[in-house]
Amino acid sequence: MTIENIEEAAETAVTDYILAQESKDQLRFLTCGSVDDGKSTLIGRLLYDTKLIFEDQLAALERDSRKHGTVGEDIDLALLVDGLEAEREQGITIDVAYRFFATEKRKFIVADTPGHEQYTRNMATGASTADLAVLLVDARNGLMIQTRRHAFIASLLGIRHVVLAINKIDLVGFSQERFEEIRKEFEVFANGFDFETLQAIPMSARYGDNVTGRSDKMEWYSGPTLLEHLETVQVGEHVLEAPFRFPVQWVNRPNLDFRGYSGTVASGQVAIGDELVVAGPAKQSRVKSIIGATGEVSSARAGEAITIALEDEIDISRGDLLTSTAHRPEVADQFAAHVIWMSDEPLLPGRSYLLKIGTRTVTATVSEIKHKINVNTFEHVAGKTLTLNEIAFCNFSLSSAVPFDPYEANHTTGSFILIDRMSNSTVGAGMVWFALRRASNIHWQALDVDKAARSEKLGQKPAILWFTGLSGSGKSTIASIVEKKLHIDGRHTYTLDGDNVRHGLNKDLGFTDADRVENIRRVGEVAKLFADAGLITLVSFISPFRSERKMARDLLEDGEFIEVFVDTPIEECRKRDPKGLYAKADRGEIKNFTGIDSPYEAPENPELHIRNVGRDPEEVAEEIIEYLREHGYLNSFGSDGEGI
């Protein structure tokens, strides 16, 4: 800031100055590096040199430096940027902090992210909104594993501009040779990363050389200082040139005369009269009017928050994507994507997560982990689950088709987050690579609505869990827990309970052998209909006779019928007697009671044999879920879907 100029300026001049500031550009960048490469010091230096450290903050800084500082009597600039108490005490940055400074040309938003391997997630977070990355290297140590990792993550997140800040150059005697050595090594290494600009700068953040002011100790360096480069590097044109994309956030309907769609232009431009299409349903219309931040406008461009009204009344709601008709996005319910896992709970293929892409949220499962990527060596390794900070390339299966672009082409329409359905935490971040063929086809071919189509839509394999066992054996308790777990997991389920069915569908039936058979026949038929609808059905019936259980089994396709024998000895059932039925039967008040005066034929080869004495129903339920998982019932449908 040229403070002196301002001081002398008349009020109108100040106004002009401020209005000129209005056209100031903005650059968002990320700083990353290893633990002691001096990131925080560098940011502190930028803030200090651009005069944005106010005097009272400076006084606080001096106090803090004496308490926590690591540079002796000098002011520790790093303390200015390390925010939270815990990390100040540990002397490391553990989260993403955002810092701000400005020059005449640009305003800067800096994401300061930690260097430790376990904080890949934080670096990815900072990188997701950055136009440029400053990678710090300690001139003494040269390229480290961390430097490579950071370059890789920056590239994965689509950052196209990189500064290699070769710091602490004072500690290697301002050596040009050392600088060139590191620069060349990095250039060779980064060759495959597709960076548009790569600027290496020798600097000392602590003393300020080549940060904001040119160093007088490195005559051999003729390139820009860090600040000069940050002020002039051209970024972010791609998004303006890309095809028009507009995720609808909110339908604006103040009265019957106006219906507008509010959102932020993700890419490209739009003008009154443009032909637009709703991705997916492919409904088209023309732009009738545009409301921008300043009122009615004739056009708008990437980054602007606007409201669009169309010529025709078509059904559009939040989550829809308005796009140009010439260049349409992909629409698919399966795609391949890179995922960064951000949770302590591992990613499990087949588990249902919420996936938020643009303004749309759907349920999704990872149908297959194609490979994990070692962030230090970039090797592809096999894996069945993903743990915190791991990166993998996965196939995703979604509950419904969504429009998207490859992340490479469009960061806004190609990125998504994954949310845990239980904890609601953000557990992963993804970048779409390409649609999977199966999914793309679905939207262009007529489809017979049959069992396969229904179950595919539900993202599950239909199954009948047939619980059989004596009255009081614990069937219903276990079935109810299993259903709850499946439900939480996003499965579509239904329970047919013996007692409940007898209140309605089978209320005309008694307990004679014939009625028992008819009872089971009807329930078997209902279960078959539910299987046809794609549901996972839990049947909880004493069903004492083998033949009727076999009859039910035969109604269904191979593998759909899972017999669960809840094996509890009659002594135990009698002891529990939850409904007082054994007592009544003993008194002769109930006739044909299974186990007393009517036989129970135990299954010979049940899929699951649960010996239920002294076991926690939760644990039993988990065993059943595990069985389903192991036998592929809970894999997402279409896990055989391959990439194009």
Add this chain to the structure above:
Amino acid sequence: MNMQSHGLTPERLSNLKRLEAESIHIIREVAAEFSNPVMLYSIGKDSGVMLHLAMKAFYPSKPPFPLLHVDTTWKFRDMIAFRDETAKRLGMDLLVYTNPEGLEKNISPFEHGSSVHTHIMKTEALKQALNKYGFDAAFGGARRDEEKSRAKERVFSFRNANHGWDPKNQRPELWSLYNARVAKGESIRAFPLSNWTELDIWQYILTENIPMVPLYFAAKRPVVNRDGMLIMVDDDRMKLQPGEVIEEKLVRFRTLGCYPLTGAIESDADTLPAIVREMLIARTSERQGRLIDKDESASMEKKKREGYF
């Protein structure tokens, strides 16, 4: 106001336009994703900008949420007048809430000190108000450049059922994809102005001509010098201590809060350009005028863990 572009690539959005669009996006996300949001309106310049952006975000509709002011009963009288006038002018629903127990006990910053007063009349009152109306999202005008612990706060900042903030367990926030999922009782504080600086705020106020409370502008006001701070005598609840005298001074306020806790600065800046000019040459950051940050440098982080905004 007519904005000329100054040699900029025509397509690139300027800093202020980018900030404006980002804030509108955030405000719309909250309105679309939550069932019962509210905008906390503290009457100050940041609130004023946030409200202005909300009006833009939903135009020609009205913002689909009310304003909430947590009134400690110790705000400057000018603030209250401005608050009511603003809500009326914009046609916004305004909810005003005061902690009834605090009111009953006559909690006063003079008698009970700034920390007790802030806790009962602001932090507790806010929690009570959010619980009373069952709000699942509350907009706040905080900015990341204000203070160190704010620098790490998310745009959608998750609060547990007790309104507590856990700085070590924040949800990762990537791109502009905000996670709006909360369980019953939990909530989100949303900060649309996260990426604005104080200078951005004033520039925006100037370019958009947003009305501000007169207290921001220099005028002759009755003040008392107490512990190095110029405290304005806004009503007769302020009792003079021995040796104190009321002086008429040309002063203004950089931030606005409860009058006994907000120090004035001597200034002759009585127009927006003059304020911005003064700010550009000032070397004292804005929170310095507030007593609550002074105790320890990590005090704001502590307050926020307890549910302070």
